[in-house]
Amino acid sequence: MSGRYEIRFSGSGGQGLILAGVIFAEAAAIYDGINAVQSQSYGPEARGGASKSEVILSDGAIDFPKATSIDLMLALTQEACAKYCKDVKEGGTLLVDEDFVHDVPAGDYNVIRLPIIRTASEAVGKAFVANIVAIGAIAAITGRVSREAVEKAVLSRVPKGTEELNRKALSAGYELVERRTV
Amino acid sequence: MSGRYEIRFSGSGGQGLILAGVIFAEAAAIYDGINAVQSQSYGPEARGGASKSEVILSDGAIDFPKATSIDLMLALTQEACAKYCKDVKEGGTLLVDEDFVHDVPAGDYNVIRLPIIRTASEAVGKAFVANIVAIGAIAAITGRVSREAVEKAVLSRVPKGTEELNRKALSAGYELVERRTV
Numbered sequence: 001m002s003g004r005y006e007i008r009f010s011g012s013g014g015q016g017l018i019l020a021g022v023i024f025a026e027a028a029a030i031y032d033g034i035n036a037v038q039s040q041s042y043g044p045e046a047r048g049g050a051s052k053s054e055v056i057l058s059d060g061a062i063d064f065p066k067a068t069s070i071d072l073m074l075a076l077t078q079e080a081c082a083k084y085c086k087d088v089k090e091g092g093t094l095l096v097d098e099d100f101v102h103d104v105p106a107g108d109y110n111v112i113r114l115p116i117i118r119t120a121s122e123a124v125g126k127a128f129v130a131n132i133v134a135i136g137a138i139a140a141i142t143g144r145v146s147r148e149a150v151e152k153a154v155l156s157r158v159p160k161g162t163e164e165l166n167r168k169a170l171s172a173g174y175e176l177v178e179r180r181t182v
Numbered sequence: 183m184s185g186r187y188e189i190r191f192s193g194s195g196g197q198g199l200i201l202a203g204v205i206f207a208e209a210a211a212i213y214d215g216i217n218a219v220q221s222q223s224y225g226p227e228a229r230g231g232a233s234k235s236e237v238i239l240s241d242g243a244i245d246f247p248k249a250t251s252i253d254l255m256l257a258l259t260q261e262a263c264a265k266y267c268k269d270v271k272e273g274g275t276l277l278v279d280e281d282f283v284h285d286v287p288a289g290d291y292n293v294i295r296l297p298i299i300r301t302a303s304e305a306v307g308k309a310f311v312a313n314i315v316a317i318g319a320i321a322a323i324t325g326r327v328s329r330e331a332v333e334k335a336v337l338s339r340v341p342k343g344t345e346e347l348n349r350k351a352l353s354a355g356y357e358l359v360e361r362r363t364v
Contacts, residue, residue, distance in 0.1 A: 018204055022222075029224030036228075039221030039247060040204075042211030046218075065221060065248050159341070 003058070005144055006067040009134065010052040010084045011076030016131035021053035023135055023153045024145070028057050031149030037065040050080040057144055072142055074134055075101055076117065085109075093141065095134075112141065114176045120169060129169035132158075136173020147174070185240070187326055188249040191316065192234040192266045193258030198313035203235035205317055205335045206327070210239050213331030219247040232262040239326055254324060256316055257283055258298065267291075275323065277316075294323065296358045302351060311351035314340075318355020329356070 007024065009017040018040055025038035040053040054067040069089040074096075075081035081094075081101045088094050090108040098113035114137055120130035132154060139150045151170060158166045189206065191199040200222055207220035222235040236249040251271040256278075257263035263276075263283045270276050272290040280295035296319055302312040314336060321332045333352060340348045 022200055025222070025224055026228075029228040033226070035226070036224045037221060038224075039219060040207070041244065041247065042207055042218045042220075043243070044215070044217070046208075046211040061225070062223065064246075065223065066246075 004062070005057045005142070006070045006072075007055045007057070007138065007142070008052055008067055008070050008073040008084060008087070009054070009131075010050065010074060010080035012049050012080065013051045015051070015076055016128065017051055017076075018053045019157060020131040020135055021055050023132075023157050024138070024150075025055045025057075026157070027139075027145045027149040027153035028055075031152050032145050034059065034145070035062055037062050039065060041066075048079075050077065050083045052080065052084055072138060074138060076130065076134070077101065078103060081105070095137065095141065097130075112180075114180070116173070116176070119172050119176060123172045124165065124169045126165060126169075129166060132166050132169035133173040133176070136170040137176050138173075140174045140177035186244070187239045187324070188252045188254075189237045189239070189320065189324070190234055190249055190252050190255040190266060190269070191236070191313075192232065192256060192262035194231050194262065195233045197233070197258055198310065199233055199258075200235045201339065202313040202317055203237050205314075205339050206320070206332075207237045207239075208339070209321075209327045209331040209335035210237075213334050214327050216241065216327070217244055219244050221247060223248075230261075232259065232265045234262065234266055254320060256320060258312065258316070259283065260285060263287070277319065277323065279312075294362075296362070298355070298358070301354050301358060305354045306347065306351045308347060308351075311348060314348050314351035315355040315358070318352040318357075319359050320355075322356045322359035 021038045025036040028034040029036040072093045088109045092109045121127045203220045207218040210216040211218040254275045274291045303309045
């Protein structure tokens with residue numbers, strides 16, 4: 001990879017977006033040797049329903065660790081999409097859940113619609129792994145972090161006994177993107 | 183509270199330091215209405231044994247979200263203490279585990295030694311709640327976030343079925359500080 005790359009995970013509280021950011025940052029940094037910062041900011045709106053976490057990747061040092069020009073933003077809910085999509089940069093990518101985000105504001109970014117939550121519920125059997133399905137999809141779209149690194153990071157962070165479920169969720173996320181681009 | 187306040191949680195991977203940061207930030211922001219940023223940076227040293235996460239609290243907007251002048255740093259291991267204590271500001275506080283950190287580098291900061299891990303193991307019965315004991319101690323030392331907010335944040339983030347254990351760990355952390363200052 002080259003240069004700075006900013007990813008934002010957004011949706012509602014309880015969808016595991018902080019964990020998704022931590023896993024993505026650890027995949028990049030611990031297993032692939034890329035510098036990473038993972039963060040979440042809570043302002044006056046912290047009691048609201050929309051929630052976000054961010055990851056910045058870079059080959060070099062990350063002097064300013066706040067995301068200001070998002071390369072890829074995930075939105076799992078309509079509210080999060082409306083609230084946060086303004087920070088996606090020109091030519092960036094807005095990845096939305098196709099069942100839960102119907103109204104995507106116009107902007108100079110590419111929009112990708114995938115059934116992330118439905119895939120977690122139906123193909124994997126547990127809606128709460130939607131965050132891991134999303135990680136697989138984002139890793140496939142960006143190509144910034146190796147699949148081996150992502151899988152190691154997922155398995156090191158999920159609760160014991162849920163490894164197979166999460167491995168399946170990750171694969172399902174990759175497949176959503178691979179199938180789409182064939 | 184007033185002004186900016188920077189907290190660093192350090193120790194080794196697997197001690198739950200990211201979760202500690204997330205809980206502290208959520209206590210401040212979601213339950214007490216204080217602005218907060220929680221983050222971790224992974225650089226070339228990410229494969230090493232020392233691990234850290236940070237929280238910045240402020241009444242105002244947090245424009246620069248990187249900790250540069252630490253008000254309070256927790257070190258649960260000798261390695262983390264040696265690696266990270268240089269960023270504690272003059273007059274700041276270095277809180278170390280008294281059984282696992284024996285050699286505290288000299289500096290213009292206050293040193294507080296508490297048996298955090300031993301309290302988790304012996305008083306609560308599970309070493310893995312040392313991060314929650316530490317949250318209680320730090321909340322008591324700083325006085326920046328209300329106890330009610332901290333308890334709500336802990337209970338909203340720990341796994342179902344472990345609420346009582348974690349509530350006990352949090353109380354034990356507060357008591358370590360309260361007993362010390364009587």
